[in-house]
Amino acid sequence: MGNFLPFSRLMVMIAFLAVSISFQSANSDPQITLVNEGCNLYPPDNSTAFYINFNATFADLRNQLLQENNKLFATAQINRPSNPVFVLFHCRDYLSTADCITCFNTAVSRMQKCSPGAGGRVIYDGCFLRLEGQIFYDQAVVPGNGQVCGNQTASQPTIFRTQTEAFLQDLKLATPRINGLFAASKRQLSNGGDAVYAVAQCAKSVNRSSCQDCLRVAYGNIDICLPNTDGRAYDTGCFLRYSTTAFFADNQTININPYLGAIGGSSNKTKAIILGAVGGVSLLLAILALLLWYQLYKKPQKAEKGNIFGTTELRGPVTYDYKVLKSATKDFSEENKQGEGGFSEVYKGTMRNGKVVAVKKLNITSGRAKTEFVSEVKLISNVHHRNLVRLLGYANKGTALLLVYEYMANGSLNSFLYGEKRGYLDWKKRFNIIIGIAKGLAYLHEQYHACIIHRDIKSSNILLDRDFHPKIADFGLAKLLPGDQSHLSTRFAGTLGYTAPEYAVHGHLSEKVDTYGFGIVILEIISGSRSNNTAVGVGPVSEFLLGKARKLHETNTHLQLVDETLDPNEYNVAEVKKVMELALICTQSQPSERPAMSEVVTMLSHDQPIKELCHSSNSNTSSDTRLLTDEEDTH
Ligand SMILES: *[C@@H]1O[C@H](CO)[C@@H](O)[C@H](O)[C@H]1NC(C)=O
Ligand SMILES: *[C@@H]1O[C@H](CO)[C@@H](O)[C@H](O)[C@H]1NC(C)=O
Ligand SMILES: *[C@@H]1O[C@H](CO)[C@@H](O)[C@H](O)[C@H]1NC(C)=O
Ligand SMILES: *[C@@H]1O[C@H](CO)[C@@H](O)[C@H](O)[C@H]1NC(C)=O
Numbered sequence: 001m002g003n004f005l006p007f008s009r010l011m012v013m014i015a016f017l018a019v020s021i022s023f024q025s026a027n028s029d030p031q032i033t034l035v036n037e038g039c040n041l042y043p044p045d046n047s048t049a050f051y052i053n054f055n056a057t058f059a060d061l062r063n064q065l066l067q068e069n070n071k072l073f074a075t076a077q078i079n080r081p082s083n084p085v086f087v088l089f090h091c092r093d094y095l096s097t098a099d100c101i102t103c104f105n106t107a108v109s110r111m112q113k114c115s116p117g118a119g120g121r122v123i124y125d126g127c128f129l130r131l132e133g134q135i136f137y138d139q140a141v142v143p144g145n146g147q148v149c150g151n152q153t154a155s156q157p158t159i160f161r162t163q164t165e166a167f168l169q170d171l172k173l174a175t176p177r178i179n180g181l182f183a184a185s186k187r188q189l190s191n192g193g194d195a196v197y198a199v200a201q202c203a204k205s206v207n208r209s210s211c212q213d214c215l216r217v218a219y220g221n222i223d224i225c226l227p228n229t230d231g232r233a234y235d236t237g238c239f240l241r242y243s244t245t246a247f248f249a250d251n252q253t254i255n256i257n258p259y260l261g262a263i264g265g266s267s268n269k270t271k272a273i274i275l276g277a278v279g280g281v282s283l284l285l286a287i288l289a290l291l292l293w294y295q296l297y298k299k300p301q302k303a304e305k306g307n308i309f310g311t312t313e314l315r316g317p318v319t320y321d322y323k324v325l326k327s328a329t330k331d332f333s334e335e336n337k338q339g340e341g342g343f344s345e346v347y348k349g350t351m352r353n354g355k356v357v358a359v360k361k362l363n364i365t366s367g368r369a370k371t372e373f374v375s376e377v378k379l380i381s382n383v384h385h386r387n388l389v390r391l392l393g394y395a396n397k398g399t400a401l402l403l404v405y406e407y408m409a410n411g412s413l414n415s416f417l418y419g420e421k422r423g424y425l426d427w428k429k430r431f432n433i434i435i436g437i438a439k440g441l442a443y444l445h446e447q448y449h450a451c452i453i454h455r456d457i458k459s460s461n462i463l464l465d466r467d468f469h470p471k472i473a474d475f476g477l478a479k480l481l482p483g484d485q486s487h488l489s490t491r492f493a494g495t496l497g498y499t500a501p502e503y504a505v506h507g508h509l510s511e512k513v514d515t516y517g518f519g520i521v522i523l524e525i526i527s528g529s530r531s532n533n534t535a536v537g538v539g540p541v542s543e544f545l546l547g548k549a550r551k552l553h554e555t556n557t558h559l560q561l562v563d564e565t566l567d568p569n570e571y572n573v574a575e576v577k578k579v580m581e582l583a584l585i586c587t588q589s590q591p592s593e594r595p596a597m598s599e600v601v602t603m604l605s606h607d608q609p610i611k612e613l614c615h616s617s618n619s620n621t622s623s624d625t626r627l628l629t630d631e632e633d634t635h
């Protein structure tokens with residue numbers, strides 16, 4: 001449950017508000033009330049190429065919808081090895097072509113904002129759009145399905161519930177048997193009052209049995225809405241909706257009775273089936289008991305839930321069995337220990353399916369902290385970005401709090417800069433790491449629906465995967481700020497040497513605290529030395545590295561800062577200088593003078609001088625910036 005971004009909760013509310021409006025003029029209405037949306041986890045590597053493909057597939061879809069008469073379903077793809085794009089769109093069959101195109105245009109522009117450069121799913125009352133980097137057309141039931149209910153209870157709840165349930169069951173049964181996998185129907189309830197309008201639809205690319213499965217799940221979801229007068233259930237392969245208000249014209253309905261035949265949808269035969277089923281249930285129970293016994297006998301442990309890798313679907317946090325993690329880490333053995341921090345230890349764990357994970361064990365004792373922690377974990381588990389370490393799930397047992405993260409083969413950045421693996425990173429890798437960190441932070445600050453300030457950006461919190469792509473780790477200290485709240489906080493959680501002065505001294509917290517930490521990390525990456533390696537005296541300890549960089553900048557002798565292990569022949573002097581200037585701008589003492597991370601991404605991705613961009617801080621910058629940063633403000 002709750003597997004679309006939590007953002008969807010807001011959408012549900014918006015949907016409520018718009019319900020009555022959209023129902024009014026059922027006949028010529030594109031029905032662009034948003035039901036739900038989910039954005040993809042990982043934007044593709046080359047977003048330019050992706051966007052070209054993205055636009056091309058949409059142009060293709062639009063043409064199909066316009067040119068082929070009454071076409072309400074279409075797919076399009078660019079099936080190249082790199083940046084492939086697959087897209088599927090369909091309208092509810094009762095929409096006119098004009099309304100369908102309107103719904104399409106709305107969905108496309110929503111998708112462009114959904115997760116810039118990556119696609120996802122958007123579901124409206126009137127249409128459905130999904131875009132992925134891999135083929136999905138035959139998928140029907142996927143995590144993230146759910147329902148949106150109206151808020152008015154029917155006047156005769158019991159009768160309404162029973163009869164609407166029967167109606168929806170019939171629709172669920174009939175629709176997979178109807179060519180086109182769509183049915184709109186109206187039924188007068190026997191209480192003399194309400195008529196109920198309902199629609200069931202499967203994507204035309206799924207087969208009948210998947211359609212059946214999908215509607216079964218959808219029925220289970222929508223049933224929660226009864227006895228409210230409106231409800232919708234959504235999934236990837238199907239859609240189910242009912243309302244006491246007409247949302248399609250009477251002449252769009254079909255008679256579903258012929259499709260209920262053989263197996264029998266209504267009363268008498270249903271009873272026979274139920275009787276039969278009761279007999280079957282006993283047999284089933286016996287089999288289940290047998291299976292259970294077998295499981296217990298074979299292995300006392302529960303298998304870990306959920307396939308944690310290899311899915312592009314959005315899902316909420318997975319809860320792990322404590323015992324599973326205990327055995328995966330060999331009882332948190334010293335040999336599996338990867339590191340430890342102030343109040344946590346990290347272990348390498350190998351799950352029974354062979355997947356390697358990182359298990360972070362937190363030493364939090366207060367009950368309140370624990371409650372806070374769990375709710376935060378739930379939010380953070382929905383944060384997905386290529387440059388952020390992914391939280392796979394957690395376990396919460398007694399005093400133990402365990403976080404399960406994807407495992408990063410190359411460990412943390414600091415060991416490559418001034419630790420045991422010093423000298424391994426060439427300039428190209430270092431530059432890519434800088435860009436990656438910037439993108440990850442820009443996502444946390446501006447593209448996720450809640451602004452997340454990391455507060456503790458430092459080289460040891462940047463992990464490297466097998467290919468040296470950087471991923472920002474440790475959201476243990478990140479606090480989620482509601483969009484409208486002041487960014488002030490007195491809680492101090494940073495690491496000396498990386499901490500912005502206004503935060504270290506006054507506790508003033510803003511995204512610019514992370515910009516500062518990022519600037520220090522850049523200096524460490526360039527110099528291969530620790531920011532706080534002269535931990536003596538008073539004042540911010542970063543003065544050493546930062547102060548040195550400032551002086552070198554003033555005398556235009558930037559290259560003296562560069563790590564001596566870097567081969568002077570393989571780095572671009574102008575690039576190094578530019579990055580160093582960027583670091584200095586990011587570490588200015590006035591937070592307002594530091595750029596937003598999305599601006600940093602722009603500066604790094606383009607051949608523009610740093611200074612010019614920095615002062616146009618209210619970014620009315622290029623369209624490329626907009627792709628990276630423009631997230632519709634939904635708060
Ligand atoms: C139900 O939704 C309507 C808008 O559709 C809203 O005005 C009303 O306050 C809601 N009622 C309740 C009880 O939430
Ligand atoms: C990104 O895509 C563009 C346009 O297709 C191409 O010119 C460029 O070489 C690609 N860059 C990378 C790094 O793949
Ligand atoms: C894709 O389309 C959008 C909106 O029509 C446009 O702003 C953008 O420049 C296009 N991108 C490419 C790469 O063609
Ligand atoms: C229907 O499609 C699903 C998903 O592709 C597939 O697993 C299943 O075998 C198909 N069933 C039939 C009867 O073709």
Ligand SMILES: *[C@@H]1O[C@H](CO)[C@@H](O)[C@H](O)[C@H]1NC(C)=O
Nearest residue numbers: 026027248249250251252253
């Ligand atoms: C259905 O009824 C509407 C008016 O309510 C009319 O405009 C439309 O042509 C009708 N459609 C069909 C297929 O009869």
